[in-house]
Amino acid sequence: MFYDLVVSNRSYRRFYEEHSISEGRLLELVNYGRLSASGANKQPLKYIISSDKEKNQIIFPHLLWAGYLKDWSGPKEGERPSGYIIILQDKKIGTSGVDHGIAAQSILLGARSMDLGGCMIQSIKRDELQTALHIPDQYEILLVLALGKPKEVVIIEEIEEGEDIKYWRDERQEHHVPKRKMKDVVLTL
Structure with missing residues (x-):
């Protein structure tokens, strides 16, 4: 069973955009990240969630998709993620080491258990996204998890x-x- 969960946890980049993800579901996924291991138990990670279409439209253009697919600039309208979890580092607490990778994997495995899928995105226009979402300088964007019902x-x-x-x-x-x-x-x- 765990094998199947791991094998099905791929980087999905096209989704059924109309399939909404509730805020409660996103909070449940964040909880998996929150409960994951943390170096020296510092717990420097913070999260921003979005299942709101308007907020999703602000996030989407700041992400770079599938670098190896040179003729594809990302999912077209109707195939975009219906939710996002942005993983941040609280610089006042300290550095995250690999905490964000551990948390992201826990979240994505949780998403698969809910019949959702996601893509861990590190290619981000960070400064622009930070400005667009009014994220204070105290926080550094580490990863964006794009989530939805996989269409591919x-x-x-x-x-x-x-x-x-x-x-x-x-x-x-x-x-x-x-x-x-x-x-x-x-x-x-």
């Missing part, structure tokens, strides 16, 4: 050592994600 098929492709790791889309717009084989990631020393 993501296929894992096992590759041989040395083959290209760049994801790609086929003619049916199915998203293929190359993954190294188990024998190529476990070292026997």
